[in-house]
Amino acid sequence: DGVVYAELRRPCRVLILVNPHSGRGQALQLFSAHVQTMLTEAGVPYTLVITEHQNHARELARKADLSQWDALVIMSGDGLLFEVINGLMEREDWQQAIQVPLGILPGGSGNALAASIHHYSQSPPAWNEELLLSCGFMLCKGLVGSLDLVSVQLASRQRLYSFLSLAWGFVADVDIESEKYRHVGPIRFLMGTLVRLASLRVYQGRLAYLPVRDARRPPKAGRRSDPEPPEGGARTRTPAPAPAAPLLPALDQPVPDSWTVVREQEFVLVLAVYQSHLAEDLWTAPGAAADDGLIHLFYVTAGVSRPALLRLFLAMEKGGHLACGCPHLVYERVRALRLEPVTPQGMITVDGEVVEYGPVQAQIHPGLARLICG
Ligand code: ADP
Ligand code: MG
CATH class of the missing domain: 2.60.200.40 (Tumour Suppressor Smad4)
Known part of the structure; x- marks a missing residue:
């Protein structure tokens, strides 16, 4: 449908953050049972970090050396990705940081983004473990598209x-x-x-x-890879504190x-x-x-x-x-x-x-x- 994807580089280094308390408290078991083997067989090396408290993922995203990672993936509900995105946007180098490909594996009770990306892939509806397998498979394929964010x-x-x-x-x-x-x-x-x-x-x-x-007008070509220019322009020396919200x-x-x-x-x-x-x-x-x-x-x-x-x-x-x-x-x-x-x-x-x-x-x-x- 004209979607422009980039591909994760190979081999890629993936940081996976797991919230052990999300959903029924089984995210870690679900990961071991359904995703671990798939990633190993696909040759996707990853580092697993289990979050220890609320906002742990946010702090990690804010402080991480992002040159070490090709993707940040969360295995939880939507709440943990919210933490990661806000941690990335709090950084001085947010303009680069927010370009790190993000991934989601449904492990929570609210898995809206996982259900959405599964739907965008034009697969028939899937729930629970089947949805997890679908998202795990997408992670193995490593296609990267653009994601809109909303500032509030x-x-x-x-x-x-x-x-x-x-x-x-x-x-x-x-x-x-x-x-x-x-x-x-x-x-x-x-x-x-x-x-x-x-x-x-x-x-x-x-x-x-x-x-x-x-x-109904189709989006302009090239928009997918062109995030809007940040406040003060991309070439200024002092990092912009946040993207402009001109509307x-x-x-x-x-x-x-x-x-x-x-x-x-x-x-x-x-x-x-x-x-x-x-x-x-x-x-x-x-x-x-x-x-x-x-x-x-x-x-x-x-x-x-x-x-x-x-x-x-x-x-x-x-x-x-x-x-x-x-x-x-x-x-x-x-x-x-x-x-x-x-x-x-x-x-x-x-x-x-x-x-x-x-x-x-x-x-x-x-x-x-x-x-x-x-
Ligand atoms: P769910 O879909 O089950 O609600 P979420 O990913 O939304 O799963 O996580 C629920 C909440 O738990 C979020 O507010 C998140 O910030 C918080 N959280 C993340 N890691 C931990 C942890 N280790 N202990 C307790 N709460 C956590
Ligand atoms: Mg939640």
Whole structure:
């Protein structure tokens, strides 16, 4: 489909980070049982590091001598990759660091990126060990494509880098509340959804976004290997502290006229995703690609009935939610967005991790990172 891939050099040196507590706490056993032999037979030498605490992977990514590694691979859920990406972006040499090919092996309870890259490879749906084998096989093949990142600005001015999602309301609540069912594996999201439906909440807030004028236009040739120019230009001597986010005004300033402003109202959920899958059985953004340069923005407004909301989530398994004819569901392709919660308490997540609650805005950086896929 015209995707331009590079190949990992051979033999390549891979650093694999395993979170022993992710999912049902079996990531290490799953690695030994299904991936180890495959990598050895494919002649892919690797070094295994078992994370010892939260943010361990983030520190490793921030401090690692990256000249030693051809790829950084995580065997966990999406949370560990979020740590690695943010560790890389905190480095002075982030412009080079974020170019190190990243890989994912599903070992967690939330394996959205693994499910997405499996889907992009045009293979029939797979779950559990089969999904792991598919991702292990992609790692052996070593094809590298581009990955969009989204920078997220919080009210405290903290900046985060996200590869998957920004969620408020129902989806964020389910993601965090269902952590206590982590031991059941990926089905925790369905359990969480049923529990949350019983106590359905609405959230008052404001939403605005920069729509994509013509999302059907094919991306420009060469874009996949051309990350956007960083702040201050690539040739300046002092390293840029972070990539520029030219689409975003200051968080306390109004959004530009080119943005669409949704009237203040009650929402059941606001969900921005930039990969096809939000979980192994949630095909959320059917048209999404790893580097389509798009934020797929969904929101559901108050007034949706419980059965209608449940139907949407059940239809999502086969990507059929947009065809449900639900008048409360809105879908837009955007480049940037701003969310201002008015309800004083609630949950906002980035890539499934809780962040500070309050106004938040985000913009896409097409192809800023690189991903082993295909
Ligand atoms: P899951 O899909 O099961 O939630 P994640 O990869 O998202 O798996 O990891 C869950 C959380 O565990 C993340 O917040 C991550 O930062 C954290 N974490 C990583 N390594 C460890 C560790 N060794 N001990 C405890 N928590 C860890
Ligand atoms: Mg997680």
